[in-house]
Every structure is written in structure tokens, then in C-alpha cells.
Amino acid sequence: MNPTGATEPTAVERAHVRNRRGQGGRLREDIIDAAVALLDETGDERSITLRSVARKVGIAAPSIYPHFSDQPRIMLAVVQREFAGLEAYLRKAVEEAGDEPRDRLLAICRGYLEFARKYPQRYRTMFGGLWMPPLGEGHSLSEEDTLTLGQGAIQLLVDALAECVAAGQSEITDPPLDAVVLWMSLHGLAHQRAVSRGFPWPEHSIADAMVTRIARLTEA
Template identity: 65%
Template structure:
């Protein structure tokens, strides 16, 4: 039986409902939904924490209000991942711009930017590349093309930087797309192992060794 003190405490106040968007503000609600899903993902590190109910609760709306923007949970997750890939691509482009015209520096800027992104956004990175989110396409609104297109621009930037090195005669790749894929696998492996083995004493030049070997760079 509750004592008088606990019985006298009022129940927690419900979260205020979200103010109804004005005409033309539907795009803002869509972004709020994506942001809420990303926050839930960061907090839990598990896509199962992202449900229509949990997202609606975080935004302060009723769950049915999500449907005009996203038909199901996988569509929300796709939007989260697409936004993170866009952030990665912007980071890589900024690195290329700052690297100038030297092809070696441009390639390293892309590689370093990738590793920096993985280190700075571990939960988002795991969702993008680490198998945290592998949706079942059957029964969802997603298509194979939706999944195949993820990260395509980032890969094009990496392949483009490697191709510049080959054209400048500082790399010996005879199959740029294949070697760019191998280089990405090497970078991903390093990013993953750094995350899961933080106490390992990584050689300071380990990234240099990976890029030099997999990009087939010639001695400077």
C-alpha cells in the first residue's frame, strides 16, 4: 500500500503536443522526424529503438502523423542513413577543395576525411557501414536501388582521387574502380578495428601504409 507522501505526488506531466505546422512547413516536420530517429539511434546504438511510436513520442506528434512523410520504419531509417552519407560526402568534398591540385594530397584528404568521419560519428558510421541496419526489403517500402545507391557519391570521390593519381603518374593502378573498392575496404577495416580495439597500439603510420599499398602509390 502506498504511503501518504507518495500518494500525494502528482503524475508526471505528458510531453506537450507539437505545434501544428503552418501550410508549407511539412518539410520541417519531415526533418524533425529524421533528427528524432537519429537521436534515438545514437542513444541506443540499435535500429530497433527507432519505431514509429518512439519517433512520434520524441517529436511530440501522433504516430499516424508520420505516414504522410514516411510509409514505414525502414523508410525513416533510409532517410537517416542518406543524410549521414550526404554529410560524409560534403566532408570529403571539403577536404578535396582544401588539398589543392596535388593528386597525392587530394587522395589522402579523401582517405583521412573518411577515417575522421568514422572516428567522430561512431554510431552513425556503424549504421552506415557496420551492419547495424540491414533492412529486409520484402514487406518494406525500400528497393534494391535504394540500398545500392547509398554511398555511391563517396565512392566516386575516392575513385576520382585515385584516378587523378594514376593520370599524374604517381600511382600504378591498372583498374581504378577495383583498386578504389579495395582501398575503401582497407579504410573501413581500419576504422572498424580502431573502434572495437581502442587499447591496441596502432602504428602512427598505419593509414599511410594502407593507402600507399592499396592505391599502388609510387615512392614520392
């Protein structure tokens, strides 16, 4: 609130003011920003409609069409951005873990769970959200639009497992397969933490024990 009593513009609104001064290329990103903000605020992806997003940005709904043909296309852009954010989050965790393969693997797995806990609404939407419409002919999205979602993050897990094997710290024989098994286990733990909030979850011990067993980590 400013001294005159007027409400201060939001970040999205300030960005849109700049767009009107010649930065129209930012509008697509503003639309995605608005959709993410609505998701965080409401916790319900059904709140993200063309009208609600347009209202959040401060534009007329038809102004969205040159950038997104419909709501599923907006949601796909949101999910693509969040998967890129997850990958960046995990890369940072790896960089901070040092050079020991075992530590790097554990850092990725802990980082994954931290991301899910820090951004619960986004995480739920990324994995099996209501936004996913029918795919294929007659619809705005195809199977190809969704095939690469999360591939960067899962590849980090594959690479970390392979590094553990090469260092003699893991006895697995199929890193790509075991990476999927490990991811599914992490996803299950993230889900249970989200729905069983009253349970006294240990900070790392359950996750570390799960990773140690699935990755067949050794002390070498």
C-alpha cells in the first residue's frame, strides 16, 4: 500500500506496463507468470482460465490467443517451465554436493523431495494434474508435446547412478532402469509427505535409506 492508500501494482502488472512501452515480447512470459501465481495462490489449477489469467496480467482475454490457443496450452507452458525449474534445482544441489558420487546422488534425491515440499501446488500439477486434456487429433496438444517433460531431471538421476557404479559405490547394473525405479519411490514418498502432514517424517533418514537400498550403494 502506498502513502496515498492505493494498492501497489503486482510484479505481473508492472511488467505489463513495461510491455506497453515496447516490450510486447514479454507478454507470453507474463501470461505464464500469472498462471503460476494463480496456481500458488489458489492451490487449484481449475482456477487458471483464460479470463482469470488475462485479469491477472491486466489485458483482455483475446490478447492471449496470439500466444496460447487455449487453456491447456498455457498449462503445458507452466509445466514445462516448472520441470526446467526442477532440473535447475537439482543441478544446483549436485554442484553443492562436491565430487563424491554417493553424495551427489543423495543430493539429487534430497533436492527432489525439497522441491516437492517447497512448491506443492506446482509439483502436483507437474505430475498427473487435472490440466492434462485428451491428446491427439482434434485437440490442442499431442503426445509429442508431453514426451520430453521431466527428461532433463531423470537424466541427472541416471548420470548420478552411473557415476556411483563407475566409482564402485553401487552394485546396480542398469542405471536407466534403476533411475526410474528410484524416481517412482521418491515420488511416492513426496506424495505421502504431502497427504500425511501430521506424521513425524524424519528429515533425511527415510529418503537416504530408500536411496541406499534401491541404488544398492556400498561403502566403497
